Amino acid sequence: MKMKKFLAVMAVVSMTAAMAAGCGSSEEEGKAETTEASGETDASFDSANDISVTSREDGSGTRGAFIELLGIEEKDDEGNKIDNTTEEANITNSTSVMMSTVAGNEYAIGYISLGSLDDSVKAVKVDGAEATEDNIKDGSYKVARPFNIATKEDVSEVTQDFIDYILSEEGQEIVSDNGYISLDDVKPYAGSKPEGKIVIAGSSSISPVMEKLKEAYLKVNTSAEIEIQTSDSTTGMTSAIDGICDIGMASRELKDEEKEQLKATVIATDGIAVIVNKANPMDELTSDQIKEIYTGEVLAWDELN
Known part of the structure; x- marks a missing residue:
């Protein structure tokens, strides 16, 4: 009889432990689902890390338009155009390589044709305006x-x-x-x-x-x-x-x-959409901030004011 009681008690203990473990697992899964559903960025993103500046090659029309529109290109005293893109920039030779580079590096920033934008990266607002057809037409999005x-x-x-x-x-x-x-x-x-x-x-x-x-x-x-x-x-x-x-x-x-x-x-x-990795919590930049990033004045994400 004593043995039967002992076995019965052990069975109840085992069931209770299993239920508790299952409940904990469900709670954790629920938390994970909630985080995923909310669209929150990766909690591991460290804004103290250096910005990985990504640009296009010399001769690229997208680069030419981008540096002109954002003031990265300036004229010297003799009227010659000077491209002040930081020498630390990673250079890509096509739209597709630019996108895959930014998609694969959570600290990267880049720029692409709006018509090529897909959900592998995130386009940030510039000066408060989203990169959309309507905003380009009405002039509120000026990087065009x-x-x-x-x-x-x-x-x-x-x-x-x-x-x-x-x-x-x-x-x-x-x-x-x-x-x-x-x-x-x-x-x-x-x-x-x-x-x-x-x-x-x-x-x-x-x-x-x-x-x-x-x-x-x-x-x-x-x-x-x-x-x-x-x-x-x-x-x-x-x-x-x-x-x-x-x-x-x-x-x-x-x-x-x-x-x-x-x-x-x-x-x-x-x-021209300014893009960052989807894990980056940054949703908006000013024209001045983009210029500071691409000229090397700002080196880390937490330096942006």
Whole structure:
């Protein structure tokens, strides 16, 4: 009998312990779910760590527009433009590499075309405004630039027909559908659909939407052939000047020396999103703070005022 009582008591103790453990586990799981559902950032983020500044390569139209709009580029006494981007910056050579770099480093900051933004990173507000199409249109989000294509004065019939398609209602609908700001007062495409090949070269920021425009145009004009060579804005302009390509792409305004040799056409407006890692609690920066980060005046996240 004593043995039976002992076993019974041990069984009750075991059940009680199991229930307590299960309850504790449920509570912990509930806390984890609550934290995840609330969208809180990673508690391990240490704002005392150095900011990992990430920028684009020389020749990038996105870099050119970014440093100009944020005051990182300044003119010396002789009028020469000086890029004051910190020498400590990590340099990436494309939009996709920029995004993966920031997504993989919780202390990183970078910038990309708004049309390329996805949920792998977080876009911060700049001067209180979100990077959205409406805010760019009304001027509250000021970090924006034109998407230009550039050609020689005389172009082939098929090149002109494709440009006409880009600037048409159909082409501008593709621009808008892909997250960029389309042109106003456009008309339906009414081209002649000529035969021939077009070579397009330049900006990696424009390439994604240009691929979509190419795909749609080739369904309309099956006699055309289009090759897109992705590089950077400066290479695109140089290639157009040298006759290596028919159309150059530049995600910035053309330089004076480029304007002397090429005809520029704006095909869209694009915002530049300032991005951080999703674990970063920072949701907003001022233009001055971004400038201080990229010129190396501010080195750690907790130095931002």
